[in-house]
Amino acid sequence: MDDSVSRRRWLTALGATGAAGLAGCTGGDGGQSTTTTSTTAAEETTESGMTETTATTTEQASVSGKVKLGVLQPTSGDLKYYGQQALWGFYSGLAHKAGTDPIGDASTGKKTVTVGDVDYELVVRDTQFSAKKAQSLATDLVMNEEVDMLFGCASSGAASRVIKTVAKQAQVPYMVGPAASAGITSSSETCGNMVFRASENTAMDARSGGKYVANQSDVSKVYLFGADYSFGKAVVNNYEQVLKDEGVEIVGKKFVPQGYSEWKGLLDNAQSAGAEGIVGGFTVATLPKLFTSFLNGSYDYRVFGGFATQITNSVVGQTLQKALGKPLTKEKLSKTGLGPFTTRYHWNQYDNDINSQFVDTYTSTYGVVPDLFTSGTFTAASAIVQAVNAGGSTQSADIAEALRGMTVTETPKGKNAYTFQKYNNQARSAMTVANPVPTTDEWADSWKAAIMPSEPLATIGAEEATIPKSGVDCSL
Structure with missing residues (x-):
């Protein structure tokens, strides 16, 4: 299905019924900040990794443009640390691909990381660990911010609602994480061609x-x-x-x-x-x-x-x-x-160069060691960049196509340690x-x-x- 056509139809329907009628859209967060991180390092050399079949995924360096990501995590409330470590892991994955330091905070707002000639613009929203809030924000991100892809949700209930009411209807690729309910990628109600998860599950x-x-x-x-x-x-x-x-x-x-x-x-x-x-x-x-x-x-x-x-x-x-x-x-x-x-992951469970660098940069940036959710969200970011390079495109449909069956080359668990399964788009990795x-x-x-x-x-x-x-x- 052409994702742009599907999305236009969804937006038309949404406009006809009103944002509140479909998802209770409330608009953006207040008090947002803007952060930009870039690098002038040389573009990545070609890398390849085996997928679940005999195909290989090759990173290229010729693509340019912008990928706009709508990011949904709890950044306030009693469980804000869940959102913080999820964001810090994701930022660390982007920074690793860019050869720069990770974004140093977990605030809402717009932030940009440049990898090669591609700008990854992140529009971060606070879900407050609420499924209703996550649905509303996801609707706004797709309808008003026109993001190319969604990432996030620490709550499985929130992730499931975003999948059912936004991602599937609008045909927007959604990288779930760190929400861990196995049903997200094993139940027909929530799994889908546009639903991916690098994060480990229950x-x-x-x-x-x-x-x-x-x-x-x-x-x-x-x-x-x-x-x-x-x-x-x-x-x-x-x-x-x-x-x-x-x-x-x-x-x-x-x-x-x-x-x-x-x-x-x-x-x-x-x-x-x-x-x-x-x-x-x-x-x-x-x-x-x-x-x-x-x-x-x-x-x-x-x-x-x-x-x-x-x-x-x-x-x-x-x-x-x-x-x-x-x-x-x-x-x-x-x-x-x-x-x-x-x-699922802790900083001292894996002995490899990527993890050693991850532990060092994460600890120096955030003052704590990488935690349970961070390898999965690091890998989510690494996979998105790899998909853009491998597909030679910043278009959402092309990114999704490149993710299917991909073996992610650079992860804290080691080289080629995560592979997205073609039958449900869940990445498998060691425990x-x-x-x-x-x-x-x-x-x-x-x-x-x-x-x-x-x-x-x-x-x-x-x-x-x-x-x-x-x-x-x-x-x-």
């Missing part, structure tokens, strides 16, 4: 973590807990499927509201059910209370799940210090039954498993949490960590 968490529990531990019975919304349900449902497939018995599952605090009874139920391990699909709103009850109880099972962001690890670290006393030690932590945990350990002196100032991931205990390959074609309700 199915990758479960497939890697579940395989580790099943094959490299003595756990044979698991009780599943999760928050009663899209993220928690995705974690639990994916773990349930993977663990069953690996021969692990699910002895119970329970969804609870965010911030749930009455954990003793539920943890006792898991003990009574014979659980040898439990999985917790929660964020910072719930994990500290769960861990406090677990540490204060006397349970025979272990706690598994995913390594979270710095803000969650900071609170969990404080919880552990209260329960175990200061200073935390490896010996104390090893006796708690916490972990090992899966990580690691690590134990919680006390934060070392080397990272104390830039991590700011009492615990951090250990060196990788295991790496689960990209093919094992990714939902196969047979497991998705998506046909592209």
